[in-house]
Amino acid sequence: MADLTNGQANGQNGTDGRANGHSQPSLPILIIGSGSTGLALAQGLRQAGIRCIVFEKQPSSARERDWNMGLHWGAPALKSVMPEDMWSRIQSVQVDPSEPTKAQDTLSFVRGDTGETMVAVPVSYFYRLRRSKLRELLAQGVDIQYNKRLCDISYAEGGRSVTAHFVDGSQATGSILIGADGARSTTRRLLLGPDTASINRLPYAATFVQQKFPKEQALYLRKFHPLYLASAHPDNRFAFFGMHDAADPEDPSSWTFFFYISWPSSLEEQDATADWTDAQRLAQQKEFAKTFCDPWKSAYEWTSDDTPVWYMGLTDWDPLREGHRWDNHDGLVTMVGDAVHPMTYQRGQGLNHSITDANNLRDALIKIHQGADRKEAVTAFEDEMIARAGKEVQESTANSRLLHDWDKVTLSPFYNNGLGRN
Known part of the structure; x- marks a missing residue:
């Protein structure tokens, strides 16, 4: 176990550990954040026999919100960090475990007002995973410490160790610290300062709905695609409709659908409507949906006015931007996933880039464990990640902008390249 005390952390006095610039091999790796990325990395380290501890700011594994995510070209990386018996259960964490993942599938991108197919996007082994189920699967066998909110990071003299300090006064000392703590990462803020690390707000917003429907309505809505449907509307809006949880494949009334309409929304508008209620958010979505084709038009019409929703403005943070490279303290600290490239x-x-980060960092940490230079291995990992995922941050933001501009929809990366890796 890591040192979780209110006193001096192990190794801070510089009296033990290996030569200058090398971590103590007996110390665990510290992972901040128990999202999909942090847990995937922890599983990869667990399979490699490298001790790690995950620290999560929430008081338990339960989360207020759940959503689903697309996994496609990143699937081999997820398989690589999982034990074989765990990967064999990947079907169980899909939004509909009874719907087999196809070797080849087509996702339709339709015109939002007429339903006319604009482009058919080919995709191989497209997994639609529920975040909560994926986290539950990846958490198995992992040492997770809950209610641990990071507030500071300190480094032992000579680079022997790194210590995470938590709001509750406890601390943990490890050989390397990895921030996997999401888009508003505390790790990123501590490494770069609050201004540079601040999330970049974009002039677009979306309101998300999760809803069950009576049997006949559910069957009707699902006939458009069993998992996923997207559309662009001439009113400069984008929409998504999909399955979130097919609790009982034989009982359509048990199915939960997940859908939203996103639209251009200035930062001024976002600030002015910051205090809107769920009812106001949903009413706005229902008004948008009146000009949409099905399934959106009917789904919103059939959704009760008092249905809880959640709203967010779109954001990003580009690790390729000048001034965004952090000091990794000779390889003692780094970041992965949304902590470093929210898109x-x-x-x-x-998810595909984040899981790839976990796979690649796992490989780098194995090399360090086997004697490779820590700074060189971590920096090489960061160089690849920043180039790969930073480009995707830029491309995804450009894609969102083009999808909300009807005159330029056909120029968007999604329209032209589908879900393929950039």
């Missing part, structure tokens, strides 16, 4: 979601790339 817009209309092109469905976030």
Whole structure:
């Protein structure tokens, strides 16, 4: 276990550990954040026999919100960090475990007002995973410490160790610290300062709905595609409709659908409507949906006015931007996933890049464990990740902008390249 005390952390006095610039091999790796990325990395390290501890700011594994994510070109990376018996259960974490993942599938991108197919996007082994189920699967066998909110990071003299300090006064010392703590990462803020690390707000917003329907309505709505449907509307709006949870494949009334309409929304508008209620958010979505084709038009019409929703403005943070490279303290600290490359979601790339980060960092940490230079291995990992995922941050943001501009929809990466890797 890591040192979770209120006193001096192990190794801070510089009296033990290996030569200058090398971590103590007996110390665990510290992972901040128990999202899909942090847990995937922890599983990869667990399979490699490298001790790690995950620290999560929430008081338990339960989360207020749940959503689903597309996994496609990143699937081999997820398989790589999982034990074989765990990967064999990947079907169980899909939005509909009874719907087999196809070797080849086609996702339709339709015109929002007429339903006319604009482009058919080919995709191989497209997994639609529920976040909560994926996290539950990846958490198995992992040491997770809950209610641990990071507030500071300190480094032992000579680079022997790194210590995470938590709001509750406890601390943990490890060989390397990895921030996997999401789009508004505390790790990123501590490494770069609050201004540079601040999330970049974009002039687009979306309101998300999760809803069950009576049997006949559910069957009607699902006939458009069993998992996923997207559209662009001439009113400069983008929409998504999909399955979130097919609790009982034989009982359509048990199915939960997940859908939203996103639209251009200035930062001024976002600020002015910050205090809107769920009812106001849903009413706005219902008004948008009146000019949409089905399934959106009927789904919103059939959704009760008091249905809870959640709203968010779109954001990103580009690690390729000048001034955004952090000091990794000779390889003692780094970041992965949304902590370092949060991106817009209309092109469905976030999970794929994040899991790839976990796979690649796992490989780098194995090399360090085997004696490779820590700074060189971590920096090489970061160089690849920043180039790969930073490009995707830029492309995903450009994609979101083009999808909300009817005159330029056909120029968007999603329209031209589908879900393929950039």
